[in-house]
Amino acid sequence: MAKTALITGASSGLGAEYARQLTERGGNLVLVARDRAALEALATQLRARGAEVEVLVADLLKPRQRRAVEERLRDASRPIDLLINNAGFGLPLDFATVDIKREIDHLALHVEVPMRLMHAVLPVMRERGGRILNVASIAAFIPRSTYGAVKSWVISFSRWANQYYDRVTVTAVCPGYTHTNFHERLGLPPGKEGVPDAMWLDAPLVVRESLRDLARGKSVSIPSLRYKVLAALTSVVPDSLLTRLGTRGR
Template sequence: MTVNSSAATALVTGASAGLGAEFCRQLAQQGWNLVLVARTQDRLATLAAELTASFGVTAEVLAADLTDDGGRAAVVERLSDPAQPVGFLINNAGLGLLNDFADNTVEDERRHLALHVQAAMELTHAALQSMLERGSGRIINVSSVAAFLPRGTYSAAKAWLLSFSRWANIAYGRSGIQVTALCPGFVHTEFHQRMGMDKTTSPQWMWLGAGQVVREALADNAHGRAVSVPSWRYKVLVNVAKVLPARLVAGPPRIPAP
């Protein structure tokens, strides 16, 4: 796919590693210029140089902590710049909490909610303003298969993203804007290591590669689909989870999947 547009810039949050970095590589290969958002300036700069060298695109670095009011405001300001329109928003930044809700601090839970829900809401609102004026735009909100399961505040936050994306795809699809909730299962990224999870506790067949997840997400979004569940195995699991009693799918292990 070749991108030809005055708004051929994609902004990706959580861009320094994992699914975010893979989104950047695949979008750059398609010809999108990038705005890379994460907390780590050095890792973003390294990735930006790689993208420019490999694909000849412009890669802008914006270091920001999306759990912080000031960090979110900086990204909203970039999305609102009429001189540098953003045509594709990937709300990918996320974190996991290893402990149960009652065992976490309220501050940890607040940051968790701010990153998954508040940041995605504020950035989507900002991006929509110029997208609606142009009559085109694309948005992917990285949710999770956990959105279909009643498992703590991670599932609750991801369920918000899923419901929000389904609605937004209907509400703004008629205006040329495609919104998709990406709902992957376990993916080989740094996500689980950062939260302190032992990856060996989950069967190998449950793990997906980041490349596959991103390819399927981009294809589903391009086709205007509101929900993307990568791989047949997770499509089956999601459909089974919908008909099982909540008490069965709510039990341990309470481990999120990005």
């Protein structure tokens, strides 16, 4: 696996789990998030396990702070071998009632930010090789307001880039409902998401399977058999049924 990985949204959830598993594989890390205290606490844990950890505190929606991350990715003297675009957040499904500024931020964080970060790191990776893991969602296969729409972009671009750049692997990972704090940040208490227990995944499994698929050069990674089947079924199930299914989890 990569020698040095830069992970956005690294302070909790899947980002923190990627950091832990990459540390176990002997990798070094650049952790990016807004929460300095959470980043430093995680960095302390990982350093105790032998990793070299750099902390970059940045709100990726603020141009000056985002540019600092872009410059780190462009630094060929300290190359990034693996970029994990994980930062994100969710919104209520009713687009018409959501503040449009929140929707614009949502679009920027899920599309513009990973696009800028990939654009920054690709010149270095094209010279020496590298890997990019973009966290998408199973929601990309289901009509699900703007969240499904932005994640569809992530998958489409990853599929193209993975074929176009010979020395760079680009993989979109599409988790289903995963036990992290993502839904709690939407104001949903644990157990109140309206999702059957059988549909929930654990973060370690999602990370482990996605890193395996990245190493194998896959364009799209769908952790767990149940979600592979669900993704396949979306091509034949009517949109009316898929849209009802997509109302779960909010």
